[in-house]
Amino acid sequence: MLALISAGSAATRAEIARLTGLARSTVSQRVDALIAHGFVDETADAGSTGGRPPRRLSLRTREHAVAGVDLGASHCRVALLDIGGSLLAVREDPLKIADGPRAVLAHVDRTLRTLLAETGRGQHTLRAIGVGVPGPVEFSTGRPVDPPIMPGWHQFPIPEYFAEHYGVRALVDNDVNVMALAEQRQAFPGTRYLLYLKVGTGIGCGIIADGRLHRGAQGSAGDIGHIRVGEREELCRCGNSGCLEAIAGGAALAERLTELGLEARSGLDVVRLVQEGNRDAVRMVREAGRAVGEVLSGLVNFFNPETVVVGGALAAVHDQLLAGVREAVYRRSHPLATHVLRIEPSRTGENAAAVGAAILGIEHALSPAQVDRALLQGGLKSPAIG
Amino acid sequence: MLALISAGSAATRAEIARLTGLARSTVSQRVDALIAHGFVDETADAGSTGGRPPRRLSLRTREHAVAGVDLGASHCRVALLDIGGSLLAVREDPLKIADGPRAVLAHVDRTLRTLLAETGRGQHTLRAIGVGVPGPVEFSTGRPVDPPIMPGWHQFPIPEYFAEHYGVRALVDNDVNVMALAEQRQAFPGTRYLLYLKVGTGIGCGIIADGRLHRGAQGSAGDIGHIRVGEREELCRCGNSGCLEAIAGGAALAERLTELGLEARSGLDVVRLVQEGNRDAVRMVREAGRAVGEVLSGLVNFFNPETVVVGGALAAVHDQLLAGVREAVYRRSHPLATHVLRIEPSRTGENAAAVGAAILGIEHALSPAQVDRALLQGGLKSPAIG
DNA sequence: GGGAGTTAGGATGATCGCCGAACAAAGGTG
DNA sequence: CACCTTTGTTCGGCGATCATCCTAACTCCC
Helix, strand or coil, rough: CCCCHHHHCCCCCHHHHHHCCHHHHHHHHHHHEEEEEECEEEEECCCCCCCCCEEEEEECHCCEEEEEECCCEEEEEEEEEECCCCCEEEEEEEHHHHHHHHHHHHHHHHHHHHHHHCCCCHHHHEEEEEEEECCCECCCCCEEECCCCCCCCCCCCCCHHHHHHHCCCCEEEEEEHHHHHHHHHHHHHCCCCCEEEEECCCCEEEEEEEECCCCCCCCCCCCCCEEEECCCCCCCCCCCCCCCHHCCCCHHHHHHHCCCCCCCHHHHHHHHHHHHCCCCHHHHHHHHHHHHHHHHHHHHHHCEEEEEEECCHHHHHHHHHHHHHHHHHHCCCCCHHCCEEEEEEEECCHHHHHHHHHHHHHHHHHHHHHHHHHHCCCCCCCCCCC | HHHHHHHHHCHHHHHHHHHHHHHHHHHEEEEEEEHHHCCEEEEEEEECCCCCCCEEECCCCHEEEEEEEEECCCEEEEEEEECCEEEEEEEEEEEHHHHCHHHHHHHHHHHHHHHHHHHCCCCHHHHEEEEECCCCCCCCCCCECCCCCCCCCCCCCCCHHHHHHHCCCCEEEEHHHHHHHHHHHHCCCCCCEEECCCCCCCCEEEECCCCCCCCCCCCCCCCCCECCCCCCCCCCCCCCEHHHHHHHHHHHHHHHHHHHHCCCCHHHHHHHHHHHHEEEEEEEHHHHHHHHHHHHHHHHHHCCCCEEEEEEEHHHHHHHHHHHHHHHHHHCCHHHHHHCCEECCCCCHHHHHHHHHHHHHHHHHHHHHHHHHHHHHCCCCCCCCC
């Protein structure tokens, strides 16, 4: 009872009927229920096309908000979206994730309350929370699993924390996964097979297969930072050598530029140098692109995606990076797989992870099961009917 | 109206009710319909457990057969299975696929009629045909797409051929895909994420994600034979160098053994030499295993499967091959991904592709949509009722 | 060997979701 | 102003499912 959430993309009763194939009467019945329970609003009439003008339906965005939390190694970004997917407010603060879950989540809690207050939304309008973390997570329980850069977070029950404070479900996933989700849902809605490559300090990959996130058996899918490139011997912090991350990761590039006597502590510095036209930095980024492309060419053959999106800090200089990536991929991958393949820079920008996390929350809140549950419970703040 | 096909795994009415959560009355009603239309048989009572003994239900295997066709570069294997998945008969003949679709399909047609006759099944009992071919296929239309070793097959409408001759749907897929399907359905039924690695003349990979075949955007997923290994420079027939297939494929190994003065024309000869204890051959297979493992370790990080199955001609010497594969994978892959990872030799044997193709047919024939259609059409040869 | 208890399967009336047809509303068009 | 088009609503009906009750068939134990 509810494929009708297509109202998310705006529709009238008659349109829904045509799209879903349901009888107009049935659609009316269900829409009435949704209106009565405060999920949907009837806005003004739209123009007629020769007959009675339809009444437009829209999600009641004012009363249904969702939060997206992007936790990085040294930052914390919280976004507030309405259930229709519009960004209402964002805030980023520097914050060491190594401070541990209690401190970090308390900060998120404070920030979220501030954002709710600033946008004039009551706490009771929050429907779900999505969280992206920089490490492996068991999605079903929302607990990090041995995350290397998140000391103290192993098995910490993040969803329980938010359930206590807000009484809503929290969905926790790897940050690269939610970025892939944001990119696919917002920039490439028709694409069913998409890879999101994040080239930042480290290198990771979010996988959309058949329109859904692929997390793999243990939820560690997409961990491509430690795939070996060629016969190279660069030492990696993982203990192996020749890892993609140790060759093309932002941290590795910065380190090598420092050895050349340049001022570079992180991937951002590398980007700055490239933008300033430093030839060593440009060469190095292009080289990194080739290394990424070499690994990617294998993944393209294996996975056969329609679209590869390259994001992360280094994607800011995508002219240089993508040139190397494309070069390697088109040289090595099978023509059938590259024939219609698109390799493009990310379009979602710095809010990608926070928005992606929020999308996780939105899709949960709008899932048939959740909506059914809400309807059965007599709605939320239903003006009429119980 | 029909999750009940679990009868495939044998069940009684009461069991079905418990498993599906449906009311016992509802189950009875639907089972009656299936019996009336000849899909299901009521066999003898089973032992009681303290109450009325249940009546066992089983698919009416005598009246519902499915064919699986395995087309190789130089062989053609046709298998006849009943709808329950039991192998009734197989036949393999040498046959050059390069003879073109007309000649090959005519041969399949003759073989299939022979098998039906030999097993005493009428042609009208055939419900579907699955076909595995050694090249890329657009699954939805069942047409090969620029298959390199199948001259004359490009865009040939295989399903139409069988629709004409038998009036049933034919499902055509890449041979590695159907082998992966056979392995997952028969040997690892609980595994949701599985890779099937075929190491034969060439090297390919079938992918099961979330329990279903992953074919990718253009249906070319799993084409890993031309992923580059290290910095090696072996020339490959694809025009590139360092391809996995050119290093570890059976054809490449045979060629190199020939250069050493040994008698080896194909992967089978390599296997024979290894079994005879030839040290060069053993070393070479182990080396090939390491090359395969190096590529596989990347795929394991990326895809995070539960199980990797190694099949194909060279898997006959899996002691040597798997040793190399495991060595490379456990050295290079992330612990989280390899923690519960199993790397095992294929269990399905030489009938894998034919049986997998037949499974494709069985699952089609038992899909709710197909069963509904059959029920609406008044059954097939229903003894009573119309 | 005959009840008591247990489990399987069948029959019946009620309920729920959905559909189709008729109808009312609201606007165009000549 | 009559007539058409399109939208949305009302209402009776149909089919699938469920809960309940009932019968069948068997075990176990006194």
